[in-house]
Amino acid sequence: MIAKPSIPDVLREPGAQIGKPVSRVDGRLKVTGGAKYAAEFSAPGLAHGYIVSSTIARGRITRIDTSAALALPGVLHVFTHENRPSLAWFDRKWKDDDAPKGSPFRPLYDAEIIHSLQPVALVVAESFELARYAARLVQVEYEAAPHRTDLHAHRDDTFTPGKDKGGFQPPPKPRGDADRALAEAEVSVDLEFTQATEHHNPMEMHASTVIHHEDGTLAVYDKTQGAQNSHSWICNVFNLSKSDVRVLSPFVGGAFGSGLRPQHQLFMAVLAATQLKRSVRVELSRPQMFSFGHRPETIQRVALGARKDGTLTALIHEAVQESSQNENYVEIVVNWSGQQYKCDNVRLDYKLCRLDVHTPLDQRAPGAATGVPALEIAMDELAHKLGMDPVELRLKNYTDTDPNTGKPFSSKELRACFQQGAERFGWAKRNPKPRSMREGRQLIGWGMASGVWDAMQGQAVAKATLGVDGRLTVGSATADIGTGTYTVMTQIAADVLGLSVKDVTFHLGDSSLPMAPIEGGSWTVSSVGSAVKAACDRVRDRLVTAASKMKGGPLAGIGNQEVVFADGHLVAKADPSRRVSITDVMRASELLTIEEEARSVPYLLARSRHALGTHSAIFAEVRVDEGLGTVQVTRVVSAIAAGRIINPKTARSQIMGAVVWGIGMALEEETFTDHTLGRYMNHDIAEYHIPVNADVHDIDVIFVEEHDEVVNPLGAKGVGEIGIVGVPAAIANAIFHATGVRVCDLPITVDKILEGLRRNRGD
Amino acid sequence: MPHPMGFAPPPPEVMAVTLTVNGVETTLQVAPWTSLLDALRLHLDLTGTKKGCDHGQCGACTVLVDGRRINSCLTLAVMQDGRSVTTIEGLASGDTLHPLQKAFVENDAFQCGYCTPGQICSAAGLLAEGKAKTDDDIRELMSGNLCRCGAYPNIVKAIRQVMGEGGA
Ligand code: FES
Numbered sequence A: 001m002i003a004k005p006s007i008p009d010v011l012r013e014p015g016a017q018i019g020k021p022v023s024r025v026d027g028r029l030k031v032t033g034g035a036k037y038a039a040e041f042s043a044p045g046l047a048h049g050y051i052v053s054s055t056i057a058r059g060r061i062t063r064i065d066t067s068a069a070l071a072l073p074g075v076l077h078v079f080t081h082e083n084r085p086s087l088a089w090f091d092r093k094w095k096d097d098d099a100p101k102g103s104p105f106r107p108l109y110d111a112e113i114i115h116s117l118q119p120v121a122l123v124v125a126e127s128f129e130l131a132r133y134a135a136r137l138v139q140v141e142y143e144a145a146p147h148r149t150d151l152h153a154h155r156d157d158t159f160t161p162g163k164d165k166g167g168f169q170p171p172p173k174p175r176g177d178a179d180r181a182l183a184e185a186e187v188s189v190d191l192e193f194t195q196a197t198e199h200h201n202p203m204e205m206h207a208s209t210v211i212h213h214e215d216g217t218l219a220v221y222d223k224t225q226g227a228q229n230s231h232s233w234i235c236n237v238f239n240l241s242k243s244d245v246r247v248l249s250p251f252v253g254g255a256f257g258s259g260l261r262p263q264h265q266l267f268m269a270v271l272a273a274t275q276l277k278r279s280v281r282v283e284l285s286r287p288q289m290f291s292f293g294h295r296p297e298t299i300q301r302v303a304l305g306a307r308k309d310g311t312l313t314a315l316i317h318e319a320v321q322e323s324s325q326n327e328n329y330v331e332i333v334v335n336w337s338g339q340q341y342k343c344d345n346v347r348l349d350y351k352l353c354r355l356d357v358h359t360p361l362d363q364r365a366p367g368a369a370t371g372v373p374a375l376e377i378a379m380d381e382l383a384h385k386l387g388m389d390p391v392e393l394r395l396k397n398y399t400d401t402d403p404n405t406g407k408p409f410s411s412k413e414l415r416a417c418f419q420q421g422a423e424r425f426g427w428a429k430r431n432p433k434p435r436s437m438r439e440g441r442q443l444i445g446w447g448m449a450s451g452v453w454d455a456m457q458g459q460a461v462a463k464a465t466l467g468v469d470g471r472l473t474v475g476s477a478t479a480d481i482g483t484g485t486y487t488v489m490t491q492i493a494a495d496v497l498g499l500s501v502k503d504v505t506f507h508l509g510d511s512s513l514p515m516a517p518i519e520g521g522s523w524t525v526s527s528v529g530s531a532v533k534a535a536c537d538r539v540r541d542r543l544v545t546a547a548s549k550m551k552g553g554p555l556a557g558i559g560n561q562e563v564v565f566a567d568g569h570l571v572a573k574a575d576p577s578r579r580v581s582i583t584d585v586m587r588a589s590e591l592l593t594i595e596e597e598a599r600s601v602p603y604l605l606a607r608s609r610h611a612l613g614t615h616s617a618i619f620a621e622v623r624v625d626e627g628l629g630t631v632q633v634t635r636v637v638s639a640i641a642a643g644r645i646i647n648p649k650t651a652r653s654q655i656m657g658a659v660v661w662g663i664g665m666a667l668e669e670e671t672f673t674d675h676t677l678g679r680y681m682n683h684d685i686a687e688y689h690i691p692v693n694a695d696v697h698d699i700d701v702i703f704v705e706e707h708d709e710v711v712n713p714l715g716a717k718g719v720g721e722i723g724i725v726g727v728p729a730a731i732a733n734a735i736f737h738a739t740g741v742r743v744c745d746l747p748i749t750v751d752k753i754l755e756g757l758r759r760n761r762g763d
Numbered sequence B: 001m002p003h004p005m006g007f008a009p010p011p012p013e014v015m016a017v018t019l020t021v022n023g024v025e026t027t028l029q030v031a032p033w034t035s036l037l038d039a040l041r042l043h044l045d046l047t048g049t050k051k052g053c054d055h056g057q058c059g060a061c062t063v064l065v066d067g068r069r070i071n072s073c074l075t076l077a078v079m080q081d082g083r084s085v086t087t088i089e090g091l092a093s094g095d096t097l098h099p100l101q102k103a104f105v106e107n108d109a110f111q112c113g114y115c116t117p118g119q120i121c122s123a124a125g126l127l128a129e130g131k132a133k134t135d136d137d138i139r140e141l142m143s144g145n146l147c148r149c150g151a152y153p154n155i156v157k158a159i160r161q162v163m164g165e166g167g168a
């Protein structure tokens, strides 16, 4: 059952599918409008739900008047906490695969309001427009209680969380005496950073369509990063039998973490469908996309001490991050700083502050995208103070072991990232002096930073079915949120059996498929890819055995390691003229199908002896208008070390897209809160700015060769997160180089640059 | 919130609207409050046209009306009576993809694919307008179509490729 810890030769055959820039196998569906997303499935008599959101941040509902809404012909029902059916009582029933410690939010459970925009009612009507109209007629009265939403005002009222979420590690114990080393350092920097709240805002708004069958079974089309996560959650919450519910999610219009936990539209749609015994769709509005998880606002301090030659002697990284009142959302913000550089005196500290907000939620490279830029901006400032090249400073403190644990990295080609990235960018020509490049009013700057992310793997199961026609079907209940899962899994499967990608169909996004973990943290290729490979390896073994048993056949008596698979054939390695087609083997053995299921588990022992991670070096060029303070990111080179790249085409797109996210994080994205109301002010995508086409220019992606036999049988580490980490720092550092203005408060908006320019001019 | 008029007016009556959608003339019974986007998605089951905001902020709902690109969420179906609408489902001819569709696949100009129909319809409108000459023009004139996956550089490449081939 368990994949063997070696990379079989079959993966290294010429013509293999792994490593090819294959165009997305679902591309045609996506460009023709044929790909269907959660809100696009329908059924006769489909009813539409529209959610009413709270207007206060904390307090109680004292009265809900639904009479005006219910009076409209065509309005079917208004669900509130007053008329909801019985629901699960224990917290554990409301937990999902990504839930942190605490008591998960329960929609429509009681009169209590714990955050603004909390769903308080669901109007169900015969048409979408009618439901939306009727939702406006629902009158809700509240008794407001004092709320707190301002992290800066409450930054001292914190606590230290424990191991409160899967995958989270509290910071390691201090090494040496960082505070003393800092005080005694020859050169030091001490900076405070803030990272604004950000919302995921995938282009597809969260939606669930529940098809209610006559026998009471449900087909639930949900926007999720884990069909099985949604499946077990609704079965637990509504006490439904697992076999009566199937969750489907064949296409997901982006998620970036927003689909890691079942969101309340799913609850609402299932509630209405089971109560009304009708098919129901509930789609959030764009403002309601700000009513659940977000990247938490964070205040950080990074202090570095160094000798004059650049050797780091002190490193302090402290972070205070918001969480909700009901759950301890945690992410790894500061630990990276203890891992990225050699330093004898390190103190890392991570605290939470409870606010009256919805629980934050993993967003692309959660924690690292917040913490690493702070470290990397501080490193830039240190390089500046030392009069040292920023790349050189990083190389000076480079480490091949993880100082947090003392373990060697299974592979770490960050040096090559620095070298190849710098060369492609033309870094050698950089004049280190800030404000040294100008074209008219445009100040030009070059900055760089490094990045790091994990290389995780979870357990997963895949099933492979080979037909006598030579067509292979593989399935696992994972997701493709734009990441290219369909395509890379197809390639991995085709590769093992020497098939063309056209002969392989991969199924995902269906809770009835073999078990896969939620798609997040860049671990899908590692987890599910390994299972796909393992299942296909077993099919391969059975074919070889069958071929070897074919009396008088060209491969009679052949051993497993003596065969390669190519062009739908089994071929003797030693003599390629000895070959037989897959179809002939199956016919001769009277096999209609070969079906194999396999579970992949991480190489626990090898992994426990190593540190694992992906790494990057980012180089950025900006142009800053000296009069207006506007910034254009004109050029980015991102050099990535992430093990083997299964598909350079889709992987490049992921890195490119993550660089665009980095641009947003550096310059644009910020959810503003009106602390008087405890409510987000810019909750739509006109006011919440994400990069548009005109904000994005040249992005050059380099995949550095990296060989890794510990990470998994594929040697691939995943690229979903690493692309964003460090990008905001490279841009911030380029802005400093252009203008001499150091902004540590992300996003770096025009006002902050203009103020810095004024300050530096002395006016 | 109580209705400003002190009572809730009843929902509007449906009206007949005739649209030529992807070359086929269709008469729909829709209420005047139905957007062109919802008419396409909910009444005609043409779900290729996407809803990303419903407020004219994202471009996911871009379609061509009499050859011009518009945000279909920002217009009511009844306002388009008698017009001709082309959606993503109407761009290919049979099995042959429109050059933009082909270029988007080749250049990996999307990831999740949700903004893609809007991007492609918008690009078709852009080509017809004939204003874009440089990459910067394309970037500027495609900036009404958000892509959260950040496929922008590849979108520009795909459009430039089709422009280089002499348009569509
Ligand atoms: S849905 Fe029309 S612009 Fe966003």
Ligand code: FES
Pocket: A203, A253, A254, A482, B109, B110, B111, B112, B113, B114, B115, B116, B146, B147, B148, B149, B150, B151
């Ligand atoms: S491809 Fe996902 S939003 Fe553009």
